[in-house]
Amino acid sequence: MRKDDYSLKRFFTNLGIVQIFCSLLLVIGIMYVSNYIVYKNSISGIYEKVAQNNTLAVKTMIQSFDNSFRTINNIIHTIHGLPYSSLESEEDGRIDMAKVYTMRDSIAALVSSVDFIEEVIVFYDDIDLAITSIGTSSLSQLFDKKYKHDLYNENYWRTYMKGKNSFKVMPGQYFKVATDASWQRKKLMIAAGGNKVRISNKNIVLLIDEAALLKYVNQKLMIPGASLIVLDQDRSVILSTDTNSDLSGIIDEVYFNSSQEASLKKEDYQYNFYKSDFNDFVYINKVPYQFQNIDSVIGANEMIMLSAIISAVLLSVLLSIYLNRPVKKIIRQLGGTSRGNDFRKILSGVVKMQMEIDETRQQLKLAESEARRSLFLQAVDEYAYAADHDLQLQSSYSDTVHSKYFVLIMFHLDQKDKEQQSAMPVERIAAVLTTVLQEESDDVHVIYDKNLHFVSFVGMGQPSDRAVLLKRLKRLCANLEQEELPGYSVWASVSKLYAAELMNYQLAYRSAMNGLLYRAVNEPSNVLDVEKIHYGWSLYFPFDRIEKLSNYMSNGKLQEAKEIISETLRENAKRNVHHHQMAHIAKTMFLYLLRHASVTANADDEMYKLEQQFLQRIDYAHDYLDIERALIEAAKHIAKHSKQEETNRLNPNFISQYIELHYMENLYLDQIAEISGxxxxxxxxxxxxTFGINYVEYLNKVRLSHAKELLKDSSLSIGDIGEKTGYMNSSTFTTTFKKYYGISPSEYRKQNSNE
Structure with a gap:
């Protein structure tokens, strides 16, 4: 074999330089083909295709707008068609609240399925009362306390509705809308019902959430840069997705033909006009159109691509020669040979090294975190370990707190919307807490406990630092809810100050946990100082009312049951009981409710699952309102599976419940015997x-127990109370009361009023 042939074979065996050149050339080829495809499509036909698709999308949006306005119009006409042209009672001229509540329920049913309607307001000319889907209030308070705007207030709507106006949709304006916690700025459109021809005495105003309406019509269907402008029948702009929607002189240049469409080009935009078949509204689609200097753009693109190809080929040759030798050295350093596919060997070696480094780093980080968490959990365990184990903990303790003193902060987080928002990983939350706490102290360690409980050790140089930390912690928690941890409510319990010794971990942990357990249900601050806890046991648990709750559940009277639940919990809230005490009360009431669950509900563990969910919600509730909502939701669920005992009425439960519900009637023995079959x-x-006493005595005790409540809590006369509790006259009532209690009703009322 000749020497030249051997050298050529060796060259192609060591393909390094050829690989580099071919790789660069391949990149150039891909770039050229991609640019050519984009060039051909973007210049020749892509604009026309996008414009056609945009036209179809806009027509779909217009159809959605028409459906929206048709829905609004139907709601207004339906409300006008509701009864009660006047809310005044025919008997005494006062407002008949039964009519008001009926109208409120009708309005709520009409708007419940329409997402973009914020609220419906119905009011009358001569009555200072506004009826909405969620309740009633005066018209002035509604626009001062709920929907606040400088122009659209009570006086504006009173004046507007006195004039003769047709149906009107007003452009979106920013309102200050009151929420549970604060004011929210929201852009609302207003649809006002026409009154040129009076259908009824009602004045109707609809508040429309502009953002929700645009979401409903799906404005994202339009091409980027395009916008949609909506004009009413008077050619006034009521909605625009373009911040600069100047239509000066444009609308006058358009003539609508029989197809209800028109088009106009002006400056760099094309205006497509569509007229609605439903309400004579005009929709303008503003779209950027193709530039006129396309030929010069084409020539420039061709010259750029040609120059880029020539330059890239020359650069590929030079780089392939220059990089050949360094590539071979890199391969040898990675443990490979210089023969074969050089780039693949380099890539595989680098990737393998990077994976090993990342895996080792993650393992070390995880091991360090778990070791710190294990140290903490063992240190706060109330059971004793072996002596050698304690020595190991003591040797590892020096890495946790370096300061002379420390406090333990127990952070508890609760996700506000558990269904819609994705939960943040606990590692991320712990990192956020560490970062913000390090701004207050350099000696900080955060450890995840469980159930969104995070334990933080904050080292301190002197005892006075604790008071400073408490003041800053309130601001820190508020910032966390608004910025770093949106979607979570954050509150914290700060332990007492302890010397930085391992034996104090357990005391600090128990101290911080007591802060969460013994916090008052009406605690206004989200930072709890365990040194300021006031212990008390002034609980309210009316056994007679709880028994009524049980009876109401068995008879399917859910509304009455909800009233007892709210009354009991809110009375305890007034007494400012501790959180764990309120939780115990709620759990006891839940067990009273659970007695009436049917056997079929327990067959598939449905009640067991409900109980577990309820207990978890109670233990981690933020305030008593969360507890109340959880208990009412459980009552609704249990009511669907309540026992049905009507088939056998001769049983103690039915008889006692029937007497409890009908004691105020003339409930003779033969009547209840007939009802019981x-x-x-x-x-x-x-x-x-069954009951140990005769029927008449039992009935008298039930009636008199209710009479005692009325004597204490009402200003009714003795005769009225006797009639309300089932006695024919005040004489019979007084005689019976004195027989059972030894004093007259008036004396009983006097004694209890003195107390």
Whole structure:
């Protein structure tokens, strides 16, 4: 074999330089083909295709707008068609609240399925009352306390509705809308019902959420740069997705033909006009159109691509020669040979090294975090370990707190919207807490406990630093909810100050946990200082009312049950009981409710699952309102599966519940015997045997227990109370009351009023 042939074979065996050149050339080829395809499509036909698609999208949006306005118009006409042209009672001229509540329920049913309607307001000319889907208030308070605007206030709408106006949609304006916690700035459009021809005495105003309306019509269907402008029948702009929607002189240049469409080109935009078949509204689609200097752009693109190709080929040759030798050295350093596919060997070696480094780094980080968490959990464990184990903990303790003193902060987070928002990983939350706390102290360690509980050790040089930290911590928690941890409510419990010793970990942990357990349900601050906890046991648990709650559940009276739940919890909230005490009360009431769940509900563990979910919500509730909502939701669920005992009415539960609900009537023995499906003689014997007293005595005790409540809590006369509790006259009532309690009703009222 000749020497030249051997050298050529060796050259192609070591393909380094050829690989470099071919790789660069391949990149150039891909770039050229890609640029050519983009060039051909963008210049020749892509604009026309996009414009056609945009036209179809805009027509779809217009159809959605028409459907929206049709829905609004139907709601207004339906409300006008509701009864009660006047809310005044025919008897005494006062407002009949039964009519008001009926109208409120009708309005709520009409707007419940329309997402873009913020609220419907109905009011009358001569009554200072506004009816909405969620309740009633005066018209002035509604626009001062709920929907606040400088122009659209009570006086404006009173004046506007006195004039003769047709149906009108007003452009979106920014309102200050009151929420549970603060004011929210929201852009609302207003649809006002026409009154040129009076359909009814009602004045109707609809508040429309502009953002929700645009979401409903799906404005994202339009091409980028395009916008949609909506004009009403008077050619006034009521909605625009373009911040600069100047239509001066444009609308006058358009003539609508029979197809209800027109087009106009002006400056760099094309204006497409569409007229609605439903309400004579005009929709203008503003679209950027093709530039006129396309030929010069084409020539420039061709010259740029040709120059780039020539330059890239020359650069590829030079780089392939220059990089050949360094590539071979890199391969040898990675442990490979210089023969074969050089780039693939380099890439595989680098990737392998990077993966090993990243994996080792993650393992070390995880091991360090778990070791610190394990140290903490063992240190706060209340059970003793072996002596050698304690020595190991003591040797590892020096890495946790370096300061002379420390406080333990127990952070508890609660996700506000558990269904819609994605939960943040606990590692990320711990990192955020560490970062913000390090601004207050250099000696900070954050450890995840469980159930969104995070424990933080904050080192301190002197005892006075604790008071400074408490003041800053309130601001820190507020910033976390608004910025770093949006979607979460954050509150913290700060332990007492302890010397930085391992034995104090357990004391600090228990101290911070007590802050969460013994916090007052009406605690206004989201930072709890355990040194300022006031312990008390002034609980409110009315056994007679709870028994009524049980009876209401068994009879399907959910509304009455909800009232007892709210009354009991809110009375305890007034007494400012501790959180764990409120939780115990709620759990006890839940067990009373659970007694009435049917056997079929327990067959598939449905009640077990409900109980577990309820207990978890109670333990981690933020305030008593969260507890109240959880208990009412549980009551609704249990009511769907309540026991049905009507098939056998001769049983103690039915009889006691029936007497409790009908004690104010003339409930004779033969009547309740007939209801129970038996004879008076048998019923009397059964009642005495079951309840231990005869029927008349039992009925009197029920009636008199309610009479005592009215004597204490109302200003009704003795005669009225006797009639309300089932007695024929005040004389019978007084005689019976004195027989059972030894004093007259008036004396009982006087004694209790003195107390």
């Amino acid at each position: 038996t004879s008076p003689k048998y019923f009397s014997s059964y009642f005495k045997r």
